[in-house]
Amino acid sequence: MKKVAVVWSSPNADGLTASAKDRFIKGLADAGAEVTEIALNKKKLEHCRACGNGWGTCNKTGECLLKDDFADIYRTLADADGIVWISAVYWSDMTECFKAFFDRLRRCDATKNHFLAEKRCIIMACAGGTGRGTLECLAQLERGLTHMGMRVYDRVSVVRYNRDYVLPNLEKAGETYAQVLETGFNMYY
Numbered sequence: 001m002k003k004v005a006v007v008w009s010s011p012n013a014d015g016l017t018a019s020a021k022d023r024f025i026k027g028l029a030d031a032g033a034e035v036t037e038i039a040l041n042k043k044k045l046e047h048c049r050a051c052g053n054g055w056g057t058c059n060k061t062g063e064c065l066l067k068d069d070f071a072d073i074y075r076t077l078a079d080a081d082g083i084v085w086i087s088a089v090y091w092s093d094m095t096e097c098f099k100a101f102f103d104r105l106r107r108c109d110a111t112k113n114h115f116l117a118e119k120r121c122i123i124m125a126c127a128g129g130t131g132r133g134t135l136e137c138l139a140q141l142e143r144g145l146t147h148m149g150m151r152v153y154d155r156v157s158v159v160r161y162n163r164d165y166v167l168p169n170l171e172k173a174g175e176t177y178a179q180v181l182e183t184g185f186n187m188y189y
């Protein structure tokens, strides 16, 4: 049984982002994956202080010196076989909360630990406004994942216009992802 961490961010417990997350998790669970849900907005997460004039402990010891929920979440991600990243779209980007976590993760992982390298991911951007900015949000997410050596199986955009036909299909998407993690579908990079 594969372990999948679903990292998501929105302050809204029953909005578009939460619906997308729930549908995907249903598919994962139906396919027998062990799911750990990480709701970033409910965690205590500070932003990077860029200590040490830019590089603090992160690229030397692989640890962040801020004491909050970061280290626990990082351990869960390192232990997962697959990671699903889902953010509400704010300003054509990931949420501030997501960005704060992502920035610290990249510093520790890309420069020192490499615990997340080679993990196969799904990324999802949920935009409840005009829908503009979903592609930029996905691009920012993928750029960060690439810095850490992760790979992206699929990039999903959920907007008000497509929610009625995309949300139901996210269950199938979750099932497919769980199956693919078992069989090891690969892509040439």
Ligand SMILES: Cc1cc2nc3c(=O)[nH]c(=O)nc-3n(C[C@H](O)[C@H](O)[C@H](O)COP(=O)(O)O)c2cc1C
Pocket: 010, 011, 012, 014, 015, 016, 017, 018, 088, 089, 090, 091, 092, 093, 126, 127, 128, 129, 130, 131, 132, 133, 134
């Ligand atoms: C600060 C802020 C910035 C936003 N920027 C965008 C945007 O660039 N494009 C968009 O389509 N919607 C934007 N929205 C709308 C959110 O994407 C919308 O609230 C969406 O539904 C978030 O998911 P939720 O339903 O989980 O809250 C923004 C909302 C906020 C609060």
